Amino acid sequence: MSVDHEMIPEQSVTNYEVGQDNVQKFGLDIHNPVFPISAGVIILFVAFTLIFPAVAGDFFGWLRPLLTSTFDWLFLIAGNIFVLFCLALIITPLGGVRLGGKDARPDYGYFGWFAMLFAAGMGIGLVFYGVSEPISHYSSAVGGITTENGVRTDWSPLGGAEGETLEARRLGMAATLYHWALHPWAIYAIVALGLAFFSYNWGLPLTIRSVFYPLLGDRVWGWPGHIIDTLAVFATIFGLATSLGFGAEQASAGLNFLFGIPDSTMTNVVLIAVITAVALVSVIAGLDGGVKRLSEINMVLALLLLGFVFLAGPTMDLVRGFFGNTAAYFREIVPLSVPFGREDDNFRQGWTTFYWAWWMSWSPFVGMFIARVSRGRTVREFVTCVLIVPTIVSIIWMTVFGGTALTQTIGGYAGIADAELPVQLFEMLSQIPLSSITSFIGIVLVIVFFVTSSDSGSLVIDTITAGGKLDAPTAQRVFWATFEGLIAIALLLGGGLAALQAAAVATGFPFVILLLILTFSVGKGLIAERKKPFLQNQGAYQAAE
Template identity: 40%
Template sequence: MEVGKTGTVFKVTIGILLIAILIGVIAPDALENITSAAQGFIANRFGWYYLIVVSVFVVVCLYFIISPYGKIKLGKPDDKPEYSLPSWFAMLFSAGMGIGLVFWGAAEPVYHYATNSPTVTEGTDEAILEAMRFTYFHWGVHAWAIYAIIAICLAYFKFRRDAPGMISATLSPIMNTEGGLGKAIDILAVTATVSGVATTLGFGAVQINGGLAFLTGLPNSFWMQFVIIAIVTFLFLLSASTGLNKGIRILSNVNMILAFLLFLFMLIVGPTLFSLNLFTHTLGKYVQTLPSMSFRIAPLEEDAREWINSWTIFYWAWWIAWSPFVGTFIARVSKGRTLREFTTGVLIVPSVVGFLWFSIFGGASILLETEGTAAISELATEEALFGTFEHFPFGIVMSIVAITLISTFFITSADSATFVLGMQTSNGSLNPATKVKFTWGIMLSATAVILLYSGGLQALENTMIVAAFPFSIITLLMIVALFKALKQEKSKMKKESKQAK
C-alpha cells in the first residue's frame, strides 16, 4: 500500500468501522436503536430532498446524451474501450444490481400487489399494474443515473485529466482537496461504500440461507448466515487475489450466463404470455408517469408517505450508498467510451433488462397469488423466489441455479468492492495491493455479520440510509465541478480551433 495520503484515509475508515463493529458486538440493541432513530429522522425530514436530488441526477444524465458534451471521451482522444460491450455490460450489471434483482425479483411485485400497494386497493387488477410500475421506478433509470453520475465524474478526471481515482479529486475544480478536506471527503465516500456493500452482502447471505432452508429444511438463522458469509468471504478473497482481468471479469461473465439461463428457463416454463403482456403494458405506464412518480412525496396522506419512506426513500438511499462502489468500478472498466455512449449504455440497457426480469419473475409470483395457487406474499422475502419456483416444472433445478447465481453475484460484488475500496484508500491506484484488498474484504464481511447480528435486515437498511445522506451532498458538488471542468475544456477546444485556422 502506498504511504502518505493513503495512510490517513485507510487508517481512519478502518478505525471508524472497528468502533462500529465493537459497539455491535457489545451492545447490538444500542446500535440498532441509534441507526433506527437516525433513519427515521432523515426519512421524515429529508424525503423531499432525496426525491429532488435523484431526479437532478436523471436530468443531468439525459442532458449528456443529447448535448455536445456527449462527444467527449472518458479518456484521451485516441483511447479505445478496454472491454467488449458484452463484457462491459456483464461487469457493470453484476456490480450494480446482481444480488438485489434476484432477492427482490419475485418478492417486491407480489408484495406491492397483495400486501402494501402504493396507490390502490390491494388484490385488484389495478394493484398488479401499480406493483409493476413502482418496481420499475425503484430499479430503473433513477438508480442507474446515480451510478452513472459518480462513474462519469471519476472516469473523466482520472482518464482525461490524469487525476487520482479518488472521489475528492473530482472536486478539484471548485475547492482545494489536497489537505484535510479532501481526506474527509474520501473517508466519507469509503464509509458510505462499506455501508452499501455490507447491506447487499447481508441480503445475499439471508437469501442463500432462505433458499437452503426452503429446499432442505436447514435452519434460517443468524448462525447459518454467519457460516455462509464466512465461506463466501474465503471464495471472494481467493478471487480478489487474481486481479481485475481474471477473477472479476470471469465471474461477471459466469453471472450473466447463469442469470440468462434462469431467466430463459422461467420464461419458457412460466406464464410467458402473461409476463410479456405485463412488461409491455407497464413499461408504457412507467414512461408516461415517470415525472409524477419522481416527485411523489404525499404530504397530505400519512399512509402513502409511510410507504414512500419505506420503499422509495429506502431505495434512493441504497443506490446512493452503493454508488461510490459501483461508480468507481464502472469508471474503471469504461475508459475510452464517449460520454454519450457511456450514459446511454449505463442508463438504458440495464434498466430494460431489469424490467424484463421483474416481469418474468414478479409476473409469475403475482399470477400464482391471483389464481389462489400459492400465497407467495406471505412467505419471508428471501423465500419468495423459491416459493414461486416450487409451482413450476423443474422448480428444484431453478432453485439450485438461483442459489448458485446468488453466490456468484455475492462473490463478484464483494470482490469488486475490495478492489474499489483498495483504490479509494490507495490514492486511486488502478491496481491496489492484495493485502489492502484482503483487509477490506474481511472488514466488509465483518460489518455485514455485525449488522445482521444487531438487527437483521432492518439494521442493514437503517445504516445505509444514514450513510447515504451526506454522500448525496458530495455528489451534487461533483456535478458542479464536472460542469465547470467541461466548460473549461470546451473553451480551450474553441481557442485551439481558432488558433489552428
C-alpha cells in the same frame, strides 16, 4: 456556470503523483490519513456492535425512520436531478466530449461492455427483490381502503386500483421499476462519468476526490479531499455490507426451504463467514483469475435461470407484461417522483428513500468499475448506454420473476404473499417444474453475487484508500474484504434486516449532498473541456497577430 480554464491540467497533474504520500507498513499501502481514519472507525463500529448488539439494534431501529421521515424529500429531489442532468448531457453539445480525448477508442466492444455494465450494478438486489417487491406493491394497491370522503387511508404507490386486479398489477410493476430503472442508473452514470472524465481527460487519479477538482483545485489533495474519500469509503463498505446481509438472509432461507437447515441468525453468520472466505480466495487469485471468472459464471447462471422461468412460467403473459410494464413505468414515473403532496409515506420513506440511499452508497463502487471499462466512449454514448441498457435488462428481470409471481398470486396461490421476503423467490419457483434445481441455482446465484461483490468492492475501496493506485498490495484487499463480512455480521446481530437498511440510509445521507456537489463539478468540468479547443485556437490566433 463560470469556468476557470487555467485549472484544466494540460496532460496530467504535475503537483500530485498517485501514492506520493502513501506509507508502506505491514504489507499495506497506507494513504494518509484516509486509510487509518476509515479503517479505525470501521473497526470500532464492528467491535461496538458485536459487544453491545441490543444497544446497536435499538439505535438502528431509531435511526432509519428518523432519516427517512426527515429527509425523504432530499433524496427524491436529488434522484430527479440526477436523471435530468443525464438527459441534458445526452441532448446538449456536452455529450460530444470523448472520454480519453478526441483520438481515444473504446477498449471493449459493445457486447462485452454491456455485460459488464449490468454485472456491476445490482446483482443481489435483483435476486432478493425480483419477486418480493412486485408482490408487495400489488398487494398494497389491491388492498387499499377508501374512506367515505374518497381518500385512501393506507399507502399506495400511485393512489389507485382498488379491486382492479389488472390495473393493480400494472401499478405494482410500475412502482417496482421506478426503483430499478432510470433513477438508480443515473446515480451510477454521474459518478462513473466523473471518475472516467477527470481520470482520462484531465490525468487525475481514479478516486472520488478528483471529481471535485474544478471546485477545489489543489485543495483536493489536502483535508477536503481526505474527507471526500473517507465518506466514499464509508458509503461503499456499508452499502456492500447491506447487500451481503440481504444475500445471506436469502441464501439461508433457500437452504431452509430446500434442505430444512435452520433459518437462523447463526446460519446467516456462518454463511457470511464461509462466503467471505471464498471471496478472500478470489481476492488472492487476482482480478482476471477471480472476479472475471466468477462474473462470467454468474452471468451464465443468471441467464439460465431467467430463461427457464420465462419458458416454464406464463410465457405469453410475460411477453405482454414487458410492454405493459414499460408503458406503465413511463406513464407513472412523474407521479412517483414527486416528493411532496402525497399520503403514501410508507412507499416514499420505507421504499424509495431507502433505495436511493442504497444506490448512492453503491455509486463509488459501481461508478469506479464502470469508469475503468469505458475509456473511448463519448459522453452521449456513455450516458445513453449506462441508462438505457441496464434499464431494459432490469425491466426484463422484474417482468419475468415478478410477473410470474403475480400470475401465480392472482391465480389463487397465497404462498408467495404469505411468505417472508427472503423466501418469496423460492415460493415462486416451487410452482414451476424442476423447482429443486432452480431453487438451488438461485442459492448459488446469490452466493456468487456475494463473492463477486465483496471482491470487486474491496478492490474499489482499496483503490480509494491508496489514493487512486490500481496496484495496491493484495493484503490490503484482504483487509477490506474481511471487514465487509464482519460489518454484515455485526449488522445482522445488531438488528437484522432493519439494521442493514438503517446502515445504508445512514451512509447514503451525507453522500447525497456530496453527489449533488459532484454533479455540479462534472458539469463545470465538461463545459471547460468543450471550451478548451476554442481557447487554444484563440490563443494561437492572438500569437500569430
